[in-house]
Amino acid sequence: MKLGAFSVSLAVKDIHASKAFYENLGFSVFHGQIEQNWLIMKNDQTVIGLFQGMFEGNLMTFNPGWSQDAQNLESFTDIREIQKELKSKNFEFSTEADESTSGPASFMIKDPDGNVILMDQHV
Helix, strand or coil: CCCCECEEEEEECCHHHHHHHHHHCCCEEEEEEHHHCEEEEEECCEEEEEEECCCCCCCEEEECCECCCCCECCCCCCHHHHHHHHHHCCCCEEECCCCCCCCCEEEEEECCCCCEEEEEECC
8 A cells, every 4th residue: 555755753652562563564574673763664665653652743734636746647546545544444533535536635643652644645
């Protein structure tokens, strides 16, 4: 599942619960030390850092259909496909994209720590 452009560090309360959440979202660990309470996780070109007890505050925005340079991609996973897959994994949504439409749309979910994740497709 391709989520689009962006990178951010997240303050988490339980690194194990957050790791499991983001793995279900399609991320995998590529660097870090869970025993030191930090992991860097990657999904395609999207990179996030999980940090337990190191700092406060965060917000993430992913842009399906955009490169890291905000250029339209020829091929990408449409936001409605992402939403359907997450629904099949029992994710709860704060807002939802209208699955009967095409083009620009957005939805919001929260991770186990209440961090807001905005999926915002512009193409």
